[in-house]
Amino acid sequence: MSVRTERKAAWRVVFLNDAVTRMSYAVMVLRKLFGFDEATATKHMLEAHEQGRSVVWVGMRENAEAHVFSLQQWHLSATLEPDEES
Numbered sequence: 011m012s013v014r015t016e017r018k019a020a021w022r023v024v025f026l027n028d029a030v031t032r033m034s035y036a037v038m039v040l041r042k043l044f045g046f047d048e049a050t051a052t053k054h055m056l057e058a059h060e061q062g063r064s065v066v067w068v069g070m071r072e073n074a075e076a077h078v079f080s081l082q083q084w085h086l087s088a089t090l091e092p093d094e095e096s
Contacts, residue, residue, distance in 0.1 A: 019092060021074035023067040026087035027058040039084045040066065043077065068093050 025040070033055055040051040044066060057064035066088075067077050074090050081088035 018070060020068050020095075021071045022065045022091050022093045023074050023077045023081070024089045024091055025054060025058050025064045025066045025081065026089060027062050028087045031086060033059065036086060039081070039086055043080050043084070 025036075036055045036058070037048070037051045040046050040054055041048065044051075046054070054064040054066050067074065071090075078088045078090050
């Protein structure tokens with residue numbers, strides 16, 4: 011059995027850029043949901059704005075799904091993907 015199959019695979023929460031959400035709103039939501047400070051939330055917002063996406067969280071699938079759902083409830087775009095580095 012490989013090391014990867016012995017432990018649970020990690021999943022990424024990917025925050026996606028959109029054309030309608032105000033940057034200040036995205037920063038506020040990232041701070042509220044993930045507990046980021048202003049600088050960290052702004053870094054993720056700018057990364058999504060400039061590169062189209064930013065990985066904001068990595069962990070167990072069930073928790074990652076909950077984070078994606080929470081972001082979507084705040085009308086922000088997010089998706090889930092396997093963390094290939096885990």
